[in-house]
Amino acid sequence: MPTGRIPEGPGCHQPVIELSDVSFAYERRPIIEHLHFTVRERDFALLAGPNGAGKTTLLKLIVGLLEPDGGEVRLFGEPARRFRQRERIGYVPQKNAFNPLFPATVREVVLSGMYGRHKLFRRLTKADYQKVDDAMQALGIEDLAGKRIGMLSGGQQQRVFLARALVNSPALLILDEPTVGIDAETQDSFYHLIRHMHQHHNITFLMVSHDRERFRSYLDDAPAAEAGRLKFYVRHSHDREDCVETDLTHSLREYRRAAEEPALVR
Numbered sequence: 191m192p193t194g195r196i197p198e199g200p201g202c203h204q205p206v207i208e209l210s211d212v213s214f215a216y217e218r219r220p221i222i223e224h225l226h227f228t229v230r231e232r233d234f235a236l237l238a239g240p241n242g243a244g245k246t247t248l249l250k251l252i253v254g255l256l257e258p259d260g261g262e263v264r265l266f267g268e269p270a271r272r273f274r275q276r277e278r279i280g281y282v283p284q285k286n287a288f289n290p291l292f293p294a295t296v297r298e299v300v301l302s303g304m305y306g307r308h309k310l311f312r313r314l315t316k317a318d319y320q321k322v323d324d325a326m327q328a329l330g331i332e333d334l335a336g337k338r339i340g341m342l343s344g345g346q347q348q349r350v351f352l353a354r355a356l357v358n359s360p361a362l363l364i365l366d367e368p369t370v371g372i373d374a375e376t377q378d379s380f381y382h383l384i385r386h387m388h389q390h391h392n393i394t395f396l397m398v399s400h401d402r403e404r405f406r407s408y409l410d411d412a413p414a415a416e417a418g419r420l421k422f423y424v425r426h427s428h429d430r431e432d433c434v435e436t437d438l439t440h441s442l443r444e445y446r447r448a449a450e451e452p453a454l455v456r
């Protein structure tokens with residue numbers, strides 16, 4: 191298990207998230223104690239743990255919404271509390287975190303992913319709208335563009351949130367139990383897509399999930415780090431040495447065409 195700050199890796203394997211001796215308590219109740227862990231570029235990290243183990247708390251520490259009581263959290267080499275380049279992080283929330291009565295259309299939800307880069311009310315450019323169209327096409331939701339998000343199935347909604355997270359071409363994609371409440375077949379198709387993205391793109395993944403079993407064949411057997419009931423499982427980027435990036439929109443279109451996912455939109 192690593193201790194302290196890990197030296198920088200070569201090429202496209204720089205540290206993205208560094209947790210050095212991180213501890214956190216709510217009032218006096220310790221939630222996370224002495225956690226050391228580094229996620230590097232193009233790693234796929236699964237954060238697993240039962241209800242109440244501290245997964246959401248740890249995500250908040252990672253994105254700088256909470257500060258640790260001890261130790262240090264760094265994002266892309268900077269202290270998390272000072273990190274401002276929010277557009278480098280894409281976030282896919284739990285389906286249940288979304289209010290189905292929210293009246294926005296699919297296009298508006300995907301477009302709202304741009305606000306990390308463009309302050310609210312700043313005029314969006316033609317290129318921005320093109321990125322929104324590309325992301326919707328890549329995920330097979332372009333025909334749903336004018337529909338109210340609350341009218342869609344759980345699987346379709348998650349594709350909308352994934353498109354929203356991808357419009358800024360994030361370097362780090364955080365997925366917070368993205369398939370809770372979605373049927374097993376749709377979950378399979380979602381995770382197949384996620385694995386494709388991990389295999390073919392320079393995106394680092396941090397996924398929160400109760401469902402370690404689903405990723406058993408994809409991740410190392412032993413946890414790479416543990417703190418209390420929290421466990422990190424990883425597929426390291428050194429499994430893939432080439433650092434060449436391919437265009438995400440093009441690649442996801444090809445992926446759809448290859449019909450590896452026959453019924454893409456469910």
Ligand SMILES: Nc1ncnc2c1ncn2[C@@H]1O[C@H](COP(=O)(O)OP(=O)(O)OP(=O)(O)O)[C@@H](O)[C@H]1O
Nearest residue numbers: 216217219221239240241242243244245246247248
């Ligand atoms: N703002 C808060 N103030 C005090 N205690 C809190 C606060 N937020 C969470 N907790 C407690 O901290 C513990 C960890 O909560 P957290 O939400 O991080 O767990 P989790 O692993 O994400 O759980 P779940 O799987 O149920 O979402 C829980 O016991 C929770 O009740």
